[in-house]
Structures are given as structure tokens and as C-alpha cells.
Amino acid sequence: MVTVIEPDLQWNNMGHRDTPKRRVKTADTIFDVVESLEELDGGTITELSDSLDLAASTVHNHLTTLEEKGYVDRQGNEFRIGLKFLYYGMYAKNSRRVARVAQPVLDELAEETGEAAWLVVEEHGIGVYLNNALGEKAIKTYGSIGTRTHLNAIAAGKAILAHLPEERVDQILDQHGLPAYTENTPTDRDELLAELEEIREGGFALNRGGRIRGGRAVACAVIVDDEVQGAVGISGPEHRMRGDRFTVELPNKVKGAKNIIELELSSDQ
Numbered sequence: 001m002v003t004v005i006e007p008d009l010q011w012n013n014m015g016h017r018d019t020p021k022r023r024v025k026t027a028d029t030i031f032d033v034v035e036s037l038e039e040l041d042g043g044t045i046t047e048l049s050d051s052l053d054l055a056a057s058t059v060h061n062h063l064t065t066l067e068e069k070g071y072v073d074r075q076g077n078e079f080r081i082g083l084k085f086l087y088y089g090m091y092a093k094n095s096r097r098v099a100r101v102a103q104p105v106l107d108e109l110a111e112e113t114g115e116a117a118w119l120v121v122e123e124h125g126i127g128v129y130l131n132n133a134l135g136e137k138a139i140k141t142y143g144s145i146g147t148r149t150h151l152n153a154i155a156a157g158k159a160i161l162a163h164l165p166e167e168r169v170d171q172i173l174d175q176h177g178l179p180a181y182t183e184n185t186p187t188d189r190d191e192l193l194a195e196l197e198e199i200r201e202g203g204f205a206l207n208r209g210g211r212i213r214g215g216r217a218v219a220c221a222v223i224v225d226d227e228v229q230g231a232v233g234i235s236g237p238e239h240r241m242r243g244d245r246f247t248v249e250l251p252n253k254v255k256g257a258k259n260i261i262e263l264e265l266s267s268d269q
Contacts, residue, residue, distance in 0.1 A: 029054070033062045034081065037072070042080040089146065096121065098222060098229040099130050101264040106133040106232070109257045113234055113250065114138070115241075117257070120156035120219070121230035122164075125172040127157040130230065139215075139237055152192055153181045155207035155219035156231035161192075162199035163221045163228050169196070184209040204251040205231075209238065216241040218250045220258040224265045232258045 036051045037043060045063065049056040063079050066072035070084040093099050099119065106117040110133035119131040129147040151157030151172065161169055178187045186192045199205045207217040218241075219233030234250055241250065 029058070030062055030066070033059065033066065034071070037079060037081050042078050044077045044079070048079070093130060093145075096130065097265060098261065102131050102222075102230075102232065102261050103133070105257050105260050105264075106131055109133065109232070109234065109253060110135040110138065113253060115234045115236035118156060118233050118235060119230055120154065120160070120233065122151065122157075122160050122228070125151070125176050127151045127154060127160070137236070137240070139235075149211060150176055150179055150181075152178045152187070153185050153211040155205040155217035155235075156233045158186075158192075158196065158199060158207070159205040159219040159221040159231040159233070160228055162196040162205065163223055181211045182209055182213050184213075186210065203255060206246070214238050216246060218246065218254050220251075220254045222258050222261050222265070224262055229265060232261060
């Protein structure tokens with residue numbers, strides 16, 4: 001059985017060197033309402049008011065605006081996030097060349113290994129699951145498209161960190177820290193930096209239950225013209241990812257997949 005403990009993720013101003021001196025309060029509230037709708041899986045004005053500690057009239061005004069713009073759907077007294085967000089989410093995903101190039105490679109990797117294949121990118125110092133493909137034995141509970149996680153907790157995140165400039169790595173670690181998802185998550189900075197050096201030397205990263213107990217993963221960074229485009233990896237249960245399969249066979253397959261993606265991206269330029 002796999003279990004995961006989610007630490008709090010702070011999304012405000014992620015990745016910026018300096019916190020803006022002035023914020024737009026109305027915009028803050030709008031996005032607080034949207035995020036609360038997601039957390040509550042939909043809710044009434046009263047439920048949102050209680051969750052956000054805002055006046056019901058304030059919540060009502062923001063929901064009305066969002067509904068008129070098509071970003072919120074109302075069924076009776078309950079409000080839910082509208083499908084207009086799906087359009088922008090798909091636009092954001094497909095605007096990245098690496099997402100368009102990687103999908104057929106992930107499909108083949110998942111078919112060859114029987115496991116789940118993923119493309120993860122870094123945005124604002126956080127890992128985002130951008131593409132996936134599921135093999136016949138894949139565990140479907142490891143994550144979903146759009147899932148956001150700290151880079152230290154996953155193989156793909158460590159592969160990305162290993163190939164970012166040292167200054168950028170320091171910035172990410174200073175801003176987001178090294179939160180623990182499980183008892184196996186790397187939380188010591190010096191130990192993580194030593195592991196990143198090993199990843200650079202070996203060409204791939206391993207994860208032994210760092211984000212989900214009982215789960216393992218192998219990943220390689222996708223790099224074009226010295227720029228990290230993301231990381232491709234395979235995840236699966238510990239009992240199938242051990243021994244030479246975990247440390248030799250699967251890393252070689254992931255390396256092959258990442259090489260194909262890099263070649264495709266280079267040829268597109």
C-alpha cells in the first residue's frame with residue numbers, strides 16, 4: 001500500500017527573487033476563492049465565507065464576477081470551478097514544446113516498462129507533472145497532470161535540481177526549504193547537494209519512497225543547449241522496482257527516452 005503525506009505548499013510569488021512591495025488585494029481574494037473552491041471540491045457562499053474568513057457579501061461579489069466571466073459554475077446554491085480553466089490549463093501545457101514532443105516517447109516508455117511514465121517541469125521552484133502515460137501494470141494513484149510538488153521529494157525534481165545553475169538551486173532551497181512528505185524525503189541540505197552531485201555523475205536520479213511510501217522512481221533531466229527543459233521518469237511500486245531493474249535496466253530505458261526527447265527538441269529549433 002502506498003501512502004503520501006502532503007506538506008503545505010506556499011504558492012504566493014513562487015520563484016521571484018524579491019517579494020513585490022505592493023499586492024492587489026482584489027486579485028489576491030479572487031484567487032483565494034478559486035483555491036478554496038478546489039480545496040472544498042465546490043461549496044456554498046457560507047462554506048467559502050467560513051473557509052476564507054471573509055464576509056459573505058465579499059465572497060458573493062467575487063463569485064458573481066467569476067461566474068459572469070465563465071470561471072465558476074453554479075448549481076443551485078453550490079459553486080464549482082468552471083471548465084474555462086481547462087482551456088487555459090491546456091493552453092499552458094501545450095505552449096511548452098517539451099510537452100508536445102514528450103508524449104509519444106512517454107507512451108512508448110510506459111508500454112515497454114509496464115509502469116507509469118512522467119514528464120515533470122519546474123515552475124517557480126516547484127515540480128509540476130505535465131504529461132504522463134500508463135503501462136499495463138501502472139499504479140494510478142501516484143499523481144495526476146497538474147500535480148505540484150517540492151523538487152526534493154521526487155526523482156524528476158532531483159534530476160532537475162542537479163542540472164540547474166548553483167545559484168538557482170540555492171534560491172529554490174532558500175525559498176521552499178526541504179519539506180518532508182515521508183520519512184524518506186531528503187531534508188538535509190548538505191546531503192541533498194551531495195546526492196545532486198552523484199546524479200550529475202551517474203546521469204539519472206532515484207527516488208526511494210521520498211514522496212509516497214512504498215513508491216519508487218527513476219528520472220533523467222531533459223537538457224537542450226544547457227537549459228533544463230524538465231525531466232522524464234518512471235514510477236512504480238517498490239516490489240517491482242528493485243535490484244538491477246531499478247538501478248540499471250530502468251535507468252537505461254529512461255536515458256534512452258530522454259535522449260529521444262532532446263533530439264526532437266533540438267531538431268525543432
